[in-house]
Amino acid sequence: xxxxxxxxxxxxxxxxxxxLIKGIEIVRPTERALIERLGNYNRxxxxxxxxxxxxxxxxxxxxxxxxxVDAEAQEIITNDNLNATVDAQVYFRVIxxxxxxxxxxxxxxxxxxxIVNLARTTLRNIIGTLTLRSANSERGKINSELHxxxxxxxxxxxxxxxxxxxxxxxxxxxxxxxxNKVVKAENEKIAAIDFATARETMADGEKRAKxxxxxxxxxxxxxxxxxxxxxxxxxxxxxxxxxxxxxxxLRKLExxxxxxxENTKFVVPAGSDLVNVISExxxxxxxxx
Numbered sequence: 001x002x003x004x005x006x007x008x009x010x011x012x013x014x015x016x017x018x019x020l021i022k023g024i025e026i027v028r029p030t031e032r033a034l035i036e037r038l039g040n041y042n043r044x045x046x047x048x049x050x051x052x053x054x055x056x057x058x059x060x061x062x063x064x065x066x067x068x069v070d071a072e073a074q075e076i077i078t079n080d081n082l083n084a085t086v087d088a089q090v091y092f093r094v095i096x097x098x099x100x101x102x103x104x105x106x107x108x109x110x111x112x113x114x115i116v117n118l119a120r121t122t123l124r125n126i127i128g129t130l131t132l133r134s135a136n137s138e139r140g141k142i143n144s145e146l147h148x149x150x151x152x153x154x155x156x157x158x159x160x161x162x163x164x165x166x167x168x169x170x171x172x173x174x175x176x177x178x179x180n181k182v183v184k185a186e187n188e189k190i191a192a193i194d195f196a197t198a199r200e201t202m203a204d205g206e207k208r209a210k211x212x213x214x215x216x217x218x219x220x221x222x223x224x225x226x227x228x229x230x231x232x233x234x235x236x237x238x239x240x241x242x243x244x245x246x247x248x249x250l251r252k253l254e255x256x257x258x259x260x261x262e263n264t265k266f267v268v269p270a271g272s273d274l275v276n277v278i279s280e281x282x283x284x285x286x287x288x289x
Contacts, residue, residue, distance in 0.1 A: 022054040032101045033061045044098040064096040071119040080131040087167040090119050103158030122149045139166050
């Protein structure tokens with residue numbers, strides 16, 4: 001009988017314990033949460049332990065880490081009437097303060113889907129004003145304009161667009177083949193110019209080497225000529241010093257030297273000045289009669 005009386009007392013206690021357990025909510029560090037009570041915003045929940053009233057309160061968790069959405073490939077007509085396949089990625093995050101988290105839930109419906117469509121529309125507007133060549137060469141400019149537009153359009157969503165990146169801008173297959181041929185021709189042209197420049201540099205080096213060699217030969221000839229001139233000058237100075245006023249005797253002596261070299265016999269008068277000159281050169285003094 002006492003057990004029957006205790007059961008009604010335990011039921012409310014069990015129900016209370018179950019409600020307490022059901023109301024426990026854990027918010028991770030990568031999340032923030034909004035708690036609504038009976039359909040109205042009640043409070044903001046930070047990471048950690050939180051408790052809500054079951055069946056009355058409802059918690060909506062929001063990821064505040066960096067996320068990426070793909071704008072999906074689409075065909076865009078460029079300014080030169082070519083169809084280009086364009087794809088891009090958008091990196092964003094929900095700002096973690098209370099107001100921003102509220103804006104991401106109450107100011108926009110499914111912000112990931114909205115960002116994708118906004119990025120696709122913006123890409124069509126940007127690339128539609130560019131030629132295919134300029135679109136490929138100005139990817140940085142396209143990324144910058146896309147990022148700027150998304151930042152302006154999402155500023156009331158509590159979202160920060162971190163960066164945007166073009167994945168591809170692909171022309172039609174036949175146009176791509178033509179562009180590849182043009183690039184190949186340009187590369188071959190550059191290679192030919194580089195080869196010609198190298199050959200010109202080599203020829204210029206050989207020319208300078210030959211000029212240096214000729215200058216060396218010229219300098220050697222000049223030095224040789226200067227040496228010969230100096231020798232002649234020294235002979236002249238010696239002649240001036242030892243044979244002043246005796247030019248005829250010098251001439252005779254040169255003739256004698258030449259004749260001796262050829263083993264020619266000749267008679268020299270005993271009282272001739274030439275005998276005295278030869279004797280002095282030989283270190284012999286002629287005997288007086």
